[in-house]
Amino acid sequence: MARLGISKGKIVDYDEHEKRWPYERYFDSERVDLRIKRNGRRKSWEVSKLWDIHQEVIRLKTLGMKNVQIQSALGVSKGLVTCTLNSRVAQDKLMIMRGARDAETIDLAKRIKEFAPKCLDLLESVVEGVGAGTGATLGLRVRTSQDYADRAGLGAVRKFQSESVHLTVADIEKIKQRASDSRNVIIVKSEEAVADESK
Known part of the structure; x- marks a missing residue:
């Protein structure tokens, strides 16, 4: 017995209709979407107070992890990670932490820049064999000189050369023939090669 009904003002055989459009009975274009607030924004959950798990999500994001990696590392849902990171x-907190990280990076770069002259003085004393580098061996002095020259842009030339050659079967056979003519070489043929020659 056929199930008949009315859909959009027409009589419809539901058994036949569901074979073609199985999800249409759940869709109603007249239905009001309750997910949308009156002001036009979707309802969504937002973090208002940071708990330990939220702090950990923010910390891992500051370290550069992706949302999926944070989710698997902490064993939490994708929604928790996304909602946490999108909350005001x-x-x-992320802006503060990133600012602190940037400040630390700037401080570290400043320290390295201030310390570089001391390193250069030590390298020079090792190369010259005076002061702190008095007991330096000749090998150490040579390696230090090479490192110093590399940093100055006067390092050894490193050149790589590669060539590609395409050979045909006839070319390979000629090479084999020349090799066998120049010395006593015994070429052992496989069973497949012997079978191919007999054809």
């Missing part, structure tokens, strides 16, 4: 509280 977390965005503010």
